Amino acid sequence: MEGPHGMTARPLPEPTVARLPIYLRIAEEHLRHGSTTLSSEDLARDAGVNAAKVRKDLSLLGSLGTRGTGYDAASLIDALDALLGMARDWPVVIVGIGNLGRALINARGFFTGAYRLVGLVDADPAVIGEELGGRRVGTFAQVAAELESAPAIGVITTPASAAQEAANELVALGARSLLNFAPRVLEVPEGVQVRYVDLSMELQILSYHATRTDAQSAGLLATVGVEAQALDAVDWAEGGK
Amino acid sequence: MEGPHGMTARPLPEPTVARLPIYLRIAEEHLRHGSTTLSSEDLARDAGVNAAKVRKDLSLLGSLGTRGTGYDAASLIDALDALLGMARDWPVVIVGIGNLGRALINARGFFTGAYRLVGLVDADPAVIGEELGGRRVGTFAQVAAELESAPAIGVITTPASAAQEAANELVALGARSLLNFAPRVLEVPEGVQVRYVDLSMELQILSYHATRTDAQSAGLLATVGVEAQALDAVDWAEGGK
DNA sequence: CCGTGTGAAATCCTTCACAGCA
DNA sequence: TGCTGTGAAGGATTTCACACGG
Numbered sequence: 134m135e136g137p138h139g140m141t142a143r144p145l146p147e148p149t150v151a152r153l154p155i156y157l158r159i160a161e162e163h164l165r166h167g168s169t170t171l172s173s174e175d176l177a178r179d180a181g182v183n184a185a186k187v188r189k190d191l192s193l194l195g196s197l198g199t200r201g202t203g204y205d206a207a208s209l210i211d212a213l214d215a216l217l218g219m220a221r222d223w224p225v226v227i228v229g230i231g232n233l234g235r236a237l238i239n240a241r242g243f244f245t246g247a248y249r250l251v252g253l254v255d256a257d258p259a260v261i262g263e264e265l266g267g268r269r270v271g272t273f274a275q276v277a278a279e280l281e282s283a284p285a286i287g288v289i290t291t292p293a294s295a296a297q298e299a300a301n302e303l304v305a306l307g308a309r310s311l312l313n314f315a316p317r318v319l320e321v322p323e324g325v326q327v328r329y330v331d332l333s334m335e336l337q338i339l340s341y342h343a344t345r346t347d348a349q350s351a352g353l354l355a356t357v358g359v360e361a362q363a364l365d366a367v368d369w370a371e372g373g374k
Numbered sequence: 375m376e377g378p379h380g381m382t383a384r385p386l387p388e389p390t391v392a393r394l395p396i397y398l399r400i401a402e403e404h405l406r407h408g409s410t411t412l413s414s415e416d417l418a419r420d421a422g423v424n425a426a427k428v429r430k431d432l433s434l435l436g437s438l439g440t441r442g443t444g445y446d447a448a449s450l451i452d453a454l455d456a457l458l459g460m461a462r463d464w465p466v467v468i469v470g471i472g473n474l475g476r477a478l479i480n481a482r483g484f485f486t487g488a489y490r491l492v493g494l495v496d497a498d499p500a501v502i503g504e505e506l507g508g509r510r511v512g513t514f515a516q517v518a519a520e521l522e523s524a525p526a527i528g529v530i531t532t533p534a535s536a537a538q539e540a541a542n543e544l545v546a547l548g549a550r551s552l553l554n555f556a557p558r559v560l561e562v563p564e565g566v567q568v569r570y571v572d573l574s575m576e577l578q579i580l581s582y583h584a585t586r587t588d589a590q591s592a593g594l595l596a597t598v599g600v601e602a603q604a605l606d607a608v609d610w611a612e613g614g615k
Numbered sequence: 616c617c618g619t620g621t622g623a624a625a626t627c628c629t630t631c632a633c634a635g636c637a
Numbered sequence: 638t639g640c641t642g643t644g645a646a647g648g649a650t651t652t653c654a655c656a657c658g659g
Contacts, residue, residue, distance in 0.1 A: 146650065150582055154575040158557060172618065181559045184618095185652055192620050200619045200658045218581035225577075232480045236473035241533070242557065242574050247581065286580055292482070309587070310580040316399060316483065318422045326583045328576050333483050334395040335569050336466075339527055339551040340459035340488065341391055342567045346550070387628065413640065425640095426630055433642050441636045441641045 149190045155180045156187070157213040164206040172203035219247045226252035226284040226308065228299040229291030230260050230270050233314055237288065238266040251284055252276040254302075256295065273302045283307025293317045300327075390431045396421045397428070398454040405447040413444035460488045467493035467525040467549065469540040470532030471501050471511050474555055478529065479507040492525055493517040495543075497536065514543045524548025534558045541568075 159179045163171045173191070177184035191197050191204065197212055198204045214220060225248050227234050234253075237243050244250050244266070253270040255261060263270045271279070287303030289296050289311060296315035303311060310326045313319055316334070319327050400420045404412045414432070418425035432438050432445070438453055439445045455461060466489050468475050475494075478484050485491050485507070494511040496502060504511045512520070528544030530537050530552060537556035544552060551567045554560055557575070560568050 144586065148650065150579055151575075153582070154572070154578040155559070157578075174618085179559060183652070185654095186650090188619060189621080189651080196620075198619050201617045202659075203618065216582060216585075217578045218585040219578070221581070221585070223577070223581055223584075232477035236477035237573065239473045240573065243577075248577055285584060286577065310584050312576055312580060318396070318420060324587060326580055326587070328580055330571060330573070330576060331395070332478065332481065332571070333486075334392075335553055335571060336464070336484075336489050336527065337395040337398075337458045337460070338391055339553060339567055339569055340462070340464055341394070341457060343464075343526060343551050344457075344459040344462070345385065346565060346567070389628070415640085424630070426632095427628090429641060430629080430643080437642070439641050442639045443637070444640065 145193055149193060152180065152182065152186075152190055153213055153217060156191070157210065157217065160204075160206045160209045160213070164210065169206055170199075170203045171206055171209075173198070175203070221247060223248045223285045224251040224280075224282065225249060225286045225288060226254060226276065226280075226303065226306065227288045227290060228254040228273075228303065229289060229295070229315075230255040230257075230263070230265065231290060234288075234290040235265060237290065248286070252280060254299075273306075277306055280306070286310045286312065289313045289315055289319075291315055386434055390434060393421065393423070393427075393431055394454055394458060397432070398451060398458065401445075401447050401450045401454070405451065409447065411440075411444045411446050412450075414439070416444070462488060464489045464526045465492040465521075465523065466490060466527045466529060467495060467517065467521075467544065467547065468529045468531060469495040469514075469544065470530060470536070470556075471496040471498075471504070471506065472531060475529075475531040476506060478531065489527070493521060495540075514547075518547055521547070527551045527553065530554045530556055530560075532556055 156176055159176055160171065162179075163175070173184045173187040176187045180187070188198075191209075194212055194216060197209055225244070227237060227250070230253055234255075238250065238253070250266050250268055253265060253268045254273050254276050255270050256272070261270050261272060261275075284303070284306055285308065287300070287306070287308035287310070289299045289303070291299050293315045296313060296317040297319060299315075300311055300313070300319045300321055304321060304325055309324065310328075311319065311321065312328050312330065314330050314332070316331050318329075321327055397417055400417055401412065403420075404416070414425045414428040417428045421428070429439075432450075435453055435457060438450055466485070468478060468491070471494055475496075479491065479494070491507050491509055494506060494509045495514050495517050496511050497513070502511050502513060502516075525544070525547055526549065528541070528547070528549035528551070530540045530544070532540050534556045537554060537558040538560060540556075541552055541554070541560045541562055545562060545566055550565065551569075552560065552562065553569050553571065555571050555573070557572050559570075562568055
């Protein structure tokens, strides 16, 4: 059904999965700019990766390209859309309506396309009742009562101390994917996916590298031949022990 | 100076670097809760990784532990603080004062410790002049004039269309590390670090996995023995061709 | 002739298993 | 005895190099 030749596909390597959304974005951009085909070299340049990697990645989805020509932008978009589930409907609940939660609600591109905001949860009585993005903020119980179906994705933007409880409630509501912005590793049942976005961690990783390159530029440069690499986000988790 | 035995250290593996902030957070928490030592097993449980991985990671920083006992929380924190540059001062400029930018300015834990907000840039005249987080929003020229020194880190929260220009300006100001929230791969000079946080990409990766596990649970479960893994963020980039 | 698709090689990371020290 | 530190094994991903097809 979803494999290269209709057979049961083995799971894609996680680094490949993380690059697919980038390829999708680039293909959409190329199409908007009028080019109907693009080569692995084009994709590689825009994504900041090796061309061989692009070909290997895309070949895992099937034979999408044409030898001597490249990839048809529209076909590539279709294939990636299908694989990333962009044709489906993904109801999203956000827990923690602070600054970050509000930013996500209002962010362009966050609730476009397949992802649909269906619930806003907060514990603070001062926030409950407020209307944002066409939804009224409620407690878990209130939101659960108003949901038509289980949310597919739960977004956690609470303080760290409330994150595990938020995860528990979201899983109880039926969410099987969590996007956690709180600086806490979550315990979730097997089969529940968790992705972590930790802003202070990002700063620390940057300052680690900055410390190192400073020290090196004082000596001799040691980072020779380092290819510009765009995105290899592999921070994911599958629940269970 | 920074190697295990005072010798020139080879660079740490990138996945290891991405885990160090987590170990740091866990050690701080343990210390706050009164335990002065913690084992690799403790760290592994809280971080959601394998204990062997913890030991391998930490052994790369030197011999921090004591056989038969574990790691001294305070010493571990010191070592990680030093390595991640937490003793230094990291001036940060934010470009793009929309919802996300404001969320970062107000977020607890984002501008605590080593990271210090020194400038806010936006192109919108309606936003320029506004005061947030103790800083007045200005154009690049205005902010540049008020800076005491070059910013170490630039945070980009502009729309995608403005991200490359923001990166150029930040590099011109002297920033050597960029944290980019815009869905765009940036071109930067060699030696400039870029990390990407792309929220819509996170959702797409989640929906990819959700699609797959749904299809599998209809058949037979194939994800057996998958260890819970916390964070392997490896999305980083070094400029240059 | 050009660019994809792909075995094979090389590299990187993780996990194992245990020696060694407190 | 208990837990770290680490060589070696194992697994996964990246890169190479080129056969193949349009």
